[in-house]
Amino acid sequence: MLDYNRRPVYYNTMLRASKKLTILDKGAQIVHKKGFNHTGIKEILDAAGVPKGSFYHYFRDKEDFGLSLLDYYAGFFAQKAQELLRDKDNPALERLKMFFDSFHDFFEANSCELGCPIGNMTLEMGDISPAFRVKLEEIFLMIRRPVEALLAEARQKGEVSFRTSEREMADFIINSWEGAILRMKAQKSTEALELFNRMIFTTILNPSSAFPDT
Amino acid sequence: MLDYNRRPVYYNTMLRASKKLTILDKGAQIVHKKGFNHTGIKEILDAAGVPKGSFYHYFRDKEDFGLSLLDYYAGFFAQKAQELLRDKDNPALERLKMFFDSFHDFFEANSCELGCPIGNMTLEMGDISPAFRVKLEEIFLMIRRPVEALLAEARQKGEVSFRTSEREMADFIINSWEGAILRMKAQKSTEALELFNRMIFTTILNPSSAFPDT
Numbered sequence: 001m002l003d004y005n006r007r008p009v010y011y012n013t014m015l016r017a018s019k020k021l022t023i024l025d026k027g028a029q030i031v032h033k034k035g036f037n038h039t040g041i042k043e044i045l046d047a048a049g050v051p052k053g054s055f056y057h058y059f060r061d062k063e064d065f066g067l068s069l070l071d072y073y074a075g076f077f078a079q080k081a082q083e084l085l086r087d088k089d090n091p092a093l094e095r096l097k098m099f100f101d102s103f104h105d106f107f108e109a110n111s112c113e114l115g116c117p118i119g120n121m122t123l124e125m126g127d128i129s130p131a132f133r134v135k136l137e138e139i140f141l142m143i144r145r146p147v148e149a150l151l152a153e154a155r156q157k158g159e160v161s162f163r164t165s166e167r168e169m170a171d172f173i174i175n176s177w178e179g180a181i182l183r184m185k186a187q188k189s190t191e192a193l194e195l196f197n198r199m200i201f202t203t204i205l206n207p208s209s210a211f212p213d214t
Numbered sequence: 215m216l217d218y219n220r221r222p223v224y225y226n227t228m229l230r231a232s233k234k235l236t237i238l239d240k241g242a243q244i245v246h247k248k249g250f251n252h253t254g255i256k257e258i259l260d261a262a263g264v265p266k267g268s269f270y271h272y273f274r275d276k277e278d279f280g281l282s283l284l285d286y287y288a289g290f291f292a293q294k295a296q297e298l299l300r301d302k303d304n305p306a307l308e309r310l311k312m313f314f315d316s317f318h319d320f321f322e323a324n325s326c327e328l329g330c331p332i333g334n335m336t337l338e339m340g341d342i343s344p345a346f347r348v349k350l351e352e353i354f355l356m357i358r359r360p361v362e363a364l365l366a367e368a369r370q371k372g373e374v375s376f377r378t379s380e381r382e383m384a385d386f387i388i389n390s391w392e393g394a395i396l397r398m399k400a401q402k403s404t405e406a407l408e409l410f411n412r413m414i415f416t417t418i419l420n421p422s423s424a425f426p427d428t
Contacts, residue, residue: 179393185340
């Protein structure tokens with residue numbers, strides 16, 4: 001006779017995973033808004049509807065939770081990056097622009113608040129926790145990959161023209177984008193994002209006067 | 215007969231000012247390192263050697279202290295900006311480069327930690343406190359002024375060439391610089407600052423091929 005009290009192992013694992021994901025999902029939202037140090041574990045568990053004691057079933061400590069949170073954010077960017085690279089209907093330069101435009105729309109819908117969770121975490125935790133710092137730079141490199149690939153494709157097809165390597169240009173674009181988001185939070189307008197857009201896509205990448213690199 | 219217990223008013227004022235400055239100076243260092251929310255008032259007063267109760271003689275509350283701290287940081291940038299504008303021995307483009315180079319050296323000496331206090335405060339407080347946000351944008355505009363003036367001078371003398379206004383270029387440079395500092399905190403190297411330097415000063419401002427704007 002089957003013992004229904006002994007559920008198969010995978011069921012428990014899934015339940016755990018799903019509770020863990022609920023905590024991460026609520027945590028991601030609250031930390032994005034309030035910052036990591038400013039967010040209490042209790043606040044996240046309350047929002048997730050998970051009993052207080054169970055946090056330590058899923059995470060060793062708050063730092064372990066924070067690192068999982070970074071993975072969770074990274075997953076979001078990985079998904080967006082894959083979409084960009086898979087899309088073969090649009091020119092590479094246009095896809096690159098779509099990538100940044102989608103965030104522009106997100107910020108516009110959120111009163112120019114929140115900012116980039118990776119940028120926020122870098123300024124907040126980059127000096128305090130070496131484990132955070134290493135993972136944050138891994139995420140920057142992960143985001144750089146599709147940007148670099150799209151720049152290479154755009155350059156190869158003569159859509160853009162610039163004098164440095166695709167890797168350096170990708171880093172410069174990503175860093176400048178983080179700076180534009182930072183300034184947005186002081187201006188509470190999308191002005192800095194639009195300035196970034198104009199500077200990168202109509203000037204620095206030379207889209208109109210594109211010619212083979214000299 | 216003179217009553218030595220009743221010190222002249224100006225003496226009290228100077229003493230107050232000097233104690234207040236000590237608190238701000240120690241506070242500026244600690245908050246630069248740990249962030250505003252993460253720093254306790256007690257910690258600052260201990261470092262300043264000022265008795266616990268006296269904080270509220272100088273500041274209405276922690277937000278009032280934070281706003282005074284922003285003025286204190288702003289004073290530092292104002293002083294640097296004046297130096298730059300007063301220096302008539304070097305070409306404008308070189309002076310602009312010196313401005314960013316001096317920060318590069320500071321970060322190198324500080325293990326690529328700390329970052330920009332204005333950038334840090336913007337990400338940390340920009341969404342939380344409207345009073346902080348307004349003052350932070352004022353400081354960005356204050357920093358933009360000398361950058362814009364040097365760009366105008368460099369352009370007028372044919373040292374640089376670019377297609378946008380000096381104001382927009384100044385904003386783009388400042389925002390990208392903030393982004394480079396952010397990335398520095400993830401990389402723990404000055405790589406992003408040097409990339410910024412190369413991109414702005416050897417490519418985007420067209421210093422070699424400078425020609426009148428078309």
